[in-house]
Amino acid sequence: xxxxxxxxxxxxxxxxxxxxxxxxxxxxxxxxxxxxxxxxxxxxxxxxxxxxxxxxxxxxxxxxxxxxxxxxxxxxxxxxxxxxxxxxxxxxxxxxxxxxxxxxxxxxxxxxxxxxxxxxxxxxxxxxxxxxxxxxxxxxxxxxxxxxxxxxxxxxxxxxxxxxxxxxxxxxxxxxxxxxxxxxxxxxxxxxxxxxxxxxxxxxxxxxxxxxxxxxxxxxxxxxxxxxxxxxxxxxxxxxxxxxxxxxxxx
Amino acid sequence: xxxxxxxxxxxxxxxxxxxxxxxxxxxxxxxxxxxxxxxxxxxxxxxxxxxxxxxxxxxxxxxxxxxxxxxxxxxxxxxxxxxxxxxxxxxxxxxxxxxxxxxxxxxxxxxxxxxxxxxxxxxxxxxxxxxxxxxxxxxxxxxxxxxxxxxxxxxxxxxxxxxxxxxxxxxxxxxxxxxxxxxxxxxxxxxxxxxxxxxxxxxxxxxxxxxxxxxxxxxxxxxxxxxxxxxxxxxxxxxxxxxxxxxxxxxxxx
Numbered sequence: 391x392x393x394x395x396x397x398x399x400x401x402x403x404x405x406x407x408x409x410x411x412x413x414x415x416x417x418x419x420x421x422x423x424x425x426x427x428x429x430x431x432x433x434x435x436x437x438x439x440x441x442x443x444x445x446x447x448x449x450x451x452x453x454x455x456x457x458x459x460x461x462x463x464x465x466x467x468x469x470x471x472x473x474x475x476x477x478x479x480x481x482x483x484x485x486x487x488x489x490x491x492x493x494x495x496x497x498x499x500x501x502x503x504x505x506x507x508x509x510x511x512x513x514x515x516x517x518x519x520x521x522x523x524x525x526x527x528x529x530x531x532x533x534x535x536x537x538x539x540x541x542x543x544x545x546x547x548x549x550x551x552x553x554x555x556x557x558x559x560x561x562x563x564x565x566x567x568x569x570x571x572x573x574x575x576x577x578x579x580x581x582x583x584x585x586x587x588x589x590x591x592x593x594x595x596x597x598x599x600x601x602x603x604x605x606x607x608x609x610x611x612x613x614x615x616x617x618x619x620x621x622x623x624x625x626x627x628x629x630x631x632x633x634x635x636x637x638x639x640x641x
Numbered sequence: 642x643x644x645x646x647x648x649x650x651x652x653x654x655x656x657x658x659x660x661x662x663x664x665x666x667x668x669x670x671x672x673x674x675x676x677x678x679x680x681x682x683x684x685x686x687x688x689x690x691x692x693x694x695x696x697x698x699x700x701x702x703x704x705x706x707x708x709x710x711x712x713x714x715x716x717x718x719x720x721x722x723x724x725x726x727x728x729x730x731x732x733x734x735x736x737x738x739x740x741x742x743x744x745x746x747x748x749x750x751x752x753x754x755x756x757x758x759x760x761x762x763x764x765x766x767x768x769x770x771x772x773x774x775x776x777x778x779x780x781x782x783x784x785x786x787x788x789x790x791x792x793x794x795x796x797x798x799x800x801x802x803x804x805x806x807x808x809x810x811x812x813x814x815x816x817x818x819x820x821x822x823x824x825x826x827x828x829x830x831x832x833x834x835x836x837x838x839x840x841x842x843x844x845x846x847x848x849x850x851x852x853x854x855x856x857x858x859x860x861x862x863x864x865x866x867x868x869x870x871x872x873x874x875x876x877x878x879x880x881x882x883x884x885x886x887x888x889x890x891x892x893x894x895x
Binding site: 447449472475476478479480482484486487488489490491499500503504545548549552 | 791793795796798800801809812
């Protein structure tokens with residue numbers, strides 16, 4: 391169910407190239423994302439899809455081209471970097487919760503230290519977000535005491551606590567046992583319904599069909615194909631995309 | 642019962658010494674016996690050095706931890722100048738024998754930079770400098786052992802470098818390096834005895850002074866061994882307690 395989207399792109403990626411040592415991992419990437427748009431990026435492993443979204447919060451640096459997020463160009467300007475990072479939330483495959491902090495502290499640390507929020511307000515916000523990901527009763531526990539699905543939901547809530555305008559998901563369900571995948575996808579679908587701008591790298595094609603406005607297929611560091619999911623799944627334009635889809639949809 | 646052999650050791654030592662298994666030597670334990678009036682006076686004299694030893698080690702540990710942490714962070718910096726400075730600092734200070742450092746700080750600094758130090762400050766500086774190089778390596782190893790994902794999560798939340806280190810990386814790193822760090826504290830407590838050579842009236846100095854008046858070095862140095870043993874057991878106990886306390890904070894089974 392596509393949302394109404396604002397016209398101006400919130401993310402603009404123009405002619406971006408990136409190399410890891412000699413390896414050309416992103417090749418001439420051009421992509422723009424409008425506010426509230428949901429983008430699902432898929433492709434075989436090593437195709438550069440994770441690297442691409444990691445570039446959007448500058449966990450990786452691109453070497454050529456321009457990336458503009460919410461009006462700020464990502465470059466060596468540290469002021470731009472801070473501005474972008476406070477607008478962009480990131481969810482990792484391996485959760486990366488802080489193991490020495492309670493669930494509640496995981497959520498309140500950044501709002502208090504980065505946003506300057508009063509601890510009481512930060513806790514109220516954290517509890518509200520934990521309700522939203524449906525685990526308020528785990529607030530006092532430590533990450534190691536939670537299941538994988540619960541940990542990933544805490545990680546999503548932790549990102550949301552910074553009130554980002556854009557959420558990036560890097561294979562958020564790939565490290566989960568099968569029975570825990572749905573609880574995480576449901577939270578993500580809820581976010582999508584509320585109009586969050588989302589970029590997800592995932593192999594969950596059912597989720598992609600339900601949520602995506604735009605599908606992007608990457609291979610060998612290039613965007614091979616992109617378009618609305620209906621066309622993407624029914625009539626992929628390229629042979630490479632067709633082969634990939636038939637492989638991952640067959641099981 | 643892991644501590645059993647440790648508790649046994651001093652008993653065995655005393656027993657064998659008291660039995661006179663050292664050949665023809667006649668022991669004169671009266672000099673440090675708590676049941677002889679002379680011994681009581683001497684024990685009080687020996688223990689009067691305790692305050693200085695404890696103060697010296699505590700101050701040197703505090704200073705060396707701060708220095709070591711700063712040097713470790715420099716070593717982890719991408720800045721070539723900072724990481725180069727870290728290498729020079731660690732290699733240079735690690736190679737200076739502690740005794741030479743004590744002498745050099747006390748007698749050398751006044752000559753070279755006109756800085757005249759009292760024996761206590763000179764001792765603290767010498768011990769702290771030498772140990773900070775080792776602690777820097779311990780901290781660096783601890784910080785590097787933290788998963789990259791922790792840095793990335795902190796970065797994407799917008800935490801600055803100082804906040805990331807203070808709230809995320811260091812609490813986890815320090816927990817991991819507590820055992821080698823505790824080791825270093827014990828080592829420092831022992832090597833504080835070297836500061837006796839410049840005249841600080843700590844435990845070893847007091848023992849030396851008593852030896853000169855009593856002519857009973859074996860008995861007095863044996864007493865000195867027990868003084869250090871007790872101090873170090875206290876430190877070990879404290880570090881273990883800290884380890885348990887910090888370990889309890891996470892990985893509690895559900």
